[in-house]
Amino acid sequence: MPTALPVTGAALRRRPAWLSSWRVLRTEVLAGLVVALALVPEAISFSIVAGVDPRIGLISSFVMGVTTSIVGGRPAMISAATGAVALVVAPLSHSHGVGYLIAAILLAGVLQIALGLLGVARLMRFVPRSVTTGFVNALAISIFLAQLPNLRDAGVAGYAVLVVGLALLVLVPRVVRSIPAPLITVAVLTVVTVVAHVDVRTVGDDGALPNTLPSLGLPDVPLTLETLRTILPFSVGVALVGLMESLMTAQLVDELTDTRSSKTRECVGQGTAQIVTGLFGGMGGCAVIGQTMINVKVSGARTRLSTFLAGAFLLLLVVGAGDVVAQIPMAALVAVMFLVCYGAFDWHSVRPATLKAMPRSETAVMVVTVVIVLLTHNLAYGVLGGTLLACVLFARRVAHLVEVRTTTPGTYTVHGQVFFASSGDLVTQFDYAGDPARVTIDFTDAHVWDASSIAALDAVTRKYAEHGKEAAVVGMNAWTAALHDRLAGRVTAAD
Numbered sequence: 001m002p003t004a005l006p007v008t009g010a011a012l013r014r015r016p017a018w019l020s021s022w023r024v025l026r027t028e029v030l031a032g033l034v035v036a037l038a039l040v041p042e043a044i045s046f047s048i049v050a051g052v053d054p055r056i057g058l059i060s061s062f063v064m065g066v067t068t069s070i071v072g073g074r075p076a077m078i079s080a081a082t083g084a085v086a087l088v089v090a091p092l093s094h095s096h097g098v099g100y101l102i103a104a105i106l107l108a109g110v111l112q113i114a115l116g117l118l119g120v121a122r123l124m125r126f127v128p129r130s131v132t133t134g135f136v137n138a139l140a141i142s143i144f145l146a147q148l149p150n151l152r153d154a155g156v157a158g159y160a161v162l163v164v165g166l167a168l169l170v171l172v173p174r175v176v177r178s179i180p181a182p183l184i185t186v187a188v189l190t191v192v193t194v195v196a197h198v199d200v201r202t203v204g205d206d207g208a209l210p211n212t213l214p215s216l217g218l219p220d221v222p223l224t225l226e227t228l229r230t231i232l233p234f235s236v237g238v239a240l241v242g243l244m245e246s247l248m249t250a251q252l253v254d255e256l257t258d259t260r261s262s263k264t265r266e267c268v269g270q271g272t273a274q275i276v277t278g279l280f281g282g283m284g285g286c287a288v289i290g291q292t293m294i295n296v297k298v299s300g301a302r303t304r305l306s307t308f309l310a311g312a313f314l315l316l317l318v319v320g321a322g323d324v325v326a327q328i329p330m331a332a333l334v335a336v337m338f339l340v341c342y343g344a345f346d347w348h349s350v351r352p353a354t355l356k357a358m359p360r361s362e363t364a365v366m367v368v369t370v371v372i373v374l375l376t377h378n379l380a381y382g383v384l385g386g387t388l389l390a391c392v393l394f395a396r397r398v399a400h401l402v403e404v405r406t407t408t409p410g411t412y413t414v415h416g417q418v419f420f421a422s423s424g425d426l427v428t429q430f431d432y433a434g435d436p437a438r439v440t441i442d443f444t445d446a447h448v449w450d451a452s453s454i455a456a457l458d459a460v461t462r463k464y465a466e467h468g469k470e471a472a473v474v475g476m477n478a479w480t481a482a483l484h485d486r487l488a489g490r491v492t493a494a495d
Helices: 009-014 022-050 053-073 085-094 098-119 120-126 131-149 155-175 181-195 225-257 261-278 289-298 304-320 330-344 352-357 358-377 380-396 423-427 449-464 479-487
Strands: 403-407 409-417 439-449 470-474
Touching: 022 053, 022 181, 022 304, 022 330, 053 261, 085 120, 085 352, 085 449, 098 120, 098 225, 131 289, 131 330, 131 358, 131 380, 131 479, 155 181, 155 225, 155 330, 155 403, 181 261, 181 330, 225 261, 225 289, 225 380, 225 449, 261 289, 261 330, 289 304, 289 330, 289 449, 304 380, 358 380, 380 470, 409 423, 423 449, 439 449, 449 470
Parallel strands: 409 439, 439 470
Antiparallel strands: 403 409
């Protein structure tokens, strides 16, 4: 009989984590189920925002989740239909119909893959910590506010379900840790409201659930330049907004799990998922921070299995058990999302002691990021606005770091980083009239970064020449010297 080959350490390391531990497998499976339940009402709501049938949003969430679990770069991150993408495509859907919306999603996927291959993910290194904090806080507030319409006309029974749900979410983990508290909470409240015939708003009240599997197909639109001109602006918007939110969410999960992920693979994975979603007639999407927090922070999931199962369970729930899912009280799911909001918000960032110790510029960037998100209802705008403000404040701060010292008459040493924001101060720090006929300007301890600085240096030597004096610039490092040789006398200097 043939002998069994020994299992090497390398082979064991290649096995998925969920195969090596029953506890990990249980965590991933239950996390996927909880996330699937939380995806149902939001997918329906985002479909309404986009102006499409709720079935389209549910199909999108299923396809996005399953596809990114395979090709995405961040394990345990949940992707589905999102409000940000729905807001971008809503005008196109209302004006031209679902066919054009699907065509825009397909093109957005191609653009995201191209951007990923071009290395757009590397731009994330320029997003400051204060912007990330603002992003997280704004997200928590946005998720909280997005739940309030689900409590409209809830009545006494609806608010009672909410309060009991919050109590269960807090108390259950103290007694049962093997099953996620949100799953127990939703199951208990659903059974109680159904058995007791409690009149509360349910998931089924928001729209019909699909009862068939999705099918492949291409959008019914003419393949013309006019179609391309119509969908291109929306495709660019979806591509940029989707990548921004997905990369920010991936970075947040990296920090929560103390692991690294491939942001380039995530870009390509998001684009691939958009294309697959479009082929199945979906409305597209991106990473969803709320359900990702449920998966990672609340349920403790860490692998791709939870992401895959979230999509798979979503399809099984809405197609195979739609009648049961339709009976889930909305207030129970709102309670779960409220817990997510509380856990996602960075309370440390708003403590008086933290605000007192933090530089005002950092606090301003965080606040501006939050305000822009709340005003525009778009996380991408908040991140862009906060990053832009951080760059402006940084440039303003370092603009005064260039120092010109003089040891003897006619001898100057320049210290610091000279670029467009600091070069203006350089011109004003020389005594053109009082210096001797020969002046030496030493750049040994300085570095020149751009053409604006070369123009300022030209202005200095020209002003000395106008006074009949000669200024010699010495001590340049290799970069500065090469830039000076290439641009000196070729840029216009401002007096």
